[in-house]
Amino acid sequence: MAAPYHDLYTNHFANIRCSRATFLGFLSYTVTATAASANPAVQALSAGLHAAAGALGTSVVAREGQDGTSQTLTRSRKDVLRAMRVFVQDTNALSLVPTYRQQPETLKQLLPQGLMHLTKASATDFPVRFEAFAQTLTAHKADLGTAVGVKATALLTELAAATAAKDAGLKVAKETIGALGGQWTQACQLLWQVHCTALAAFWEHPEQAEIYFNYGLLPRRNVKKTDADGDTSTQP
Incomplete structure (x- = not known):
């Protein structure tokens, strides 16, 4: 000792x-x-x-x-996750509901377990669920346009960069x-x-x-x- x-x-x-x-x-x-x-x-x-x-x-x-x-890198992982949650809510209100108001079955394809399954997901589950959501948005670009899918993909890319920077910071x-x-x-x-x-x-x-x-x-x-x-x- x-x-x-x-x-x-x-x-x-x-x-x-x-x-x-x-x-x-x-x-x-x-x-x-x-x-x-x-x-x-x-x-x-x-x-x-x-x-x-x-x-x-x-x-x-x-x-x-x-x-x-x-x-x-301009935003932390925490900030990007918050931006992604806001994106889900805005996309639902401004794009999904108006577009598929008369097509509830199609809307269910985009949000099979409901909006809260995404917005209330834990920090561990949310990125995985968001990635599936982004893929579905891109698959429905004929109805929704390309902007929402591109934005969702960009947020995933930013999250990956912020996570890598956070991991590097913890190592240091x-x-x-x-x-x-x-x-x-x-x-x-x-x-x-x-x-x-x-x-x-x-x-x-x-x-x-x-x-x-x-x-x-x-x-x-x-x-x-x-x-x-x-x-x-x-x-x-």
């Missing part, structure tokens, strides 16, 4: 859990703070930090460019920066060096060592929220 104070001698930067971009912002703050330091020992570490931040910045830009999510939340290895581990070691050097320089007033780090840029840990659509996410 670890001693009660064991974690005081562990590089806590390697245990940070956040996105790469967030960590890069945290690192960049320390680059600027050390460069402006009046303490020669602390200031001397700024060059290495600057080089590490530059290398990691390139990798973050490349990663986001490959994913494309940072530029293209579980992944420590130190576990990424390579240049990320090196950056953690450099930050620890600044931490230790500053504490040695300001041991009489250790609070002065903290000015080289902006922990406010990092998300708070282990604060969870579950919404009505069943999403559980870590809140900053």
Whole structure:
């Protein structure tokens, strides 16, 4: 069992859990703070930090460019699910009922178990039921036109992208920066060096060592929220 104070001698930067971009912002703050330091020992570490931040910045830009999510994703999974439920209600009221008022059997083909089977479905069941609904809308395009089917398909595509982004975000939340290895581990070691050097320089007033780090840029840990659509996410 670890001693009660064991974690005081562990590089806590390697245990940070956040996105790469967030960590890069945290690192960049320390680059600027050390460069402006009046303490020669602390200031001397700024060059290495600057080089590490530059290398990691390139990798973050490349990663986001490959994913494309940072530029293209505009709504969360929860928001898309809500939009889909609204779409079902609007489509029923504005398209299905007026078109098939005199054809109840055809309307039943589109909503075989009723409107609430869709709108009141759980977050797990709703996407599957919505996909079947979208396929039926497309099959009846001769009566309904193509717009509703196209819109339903677009919502399914957006949901898939939002779900993938959410899953990636949860993976990052579980992944420590130190576990990424390579240049990320090196950056953690450099930050620890600044931490230790500053504490040695300001041991009489250790609070002065903290000015080289902006922990406010990092998300708070282990604060969870579950919404009505069943999403559980870590809140900053």
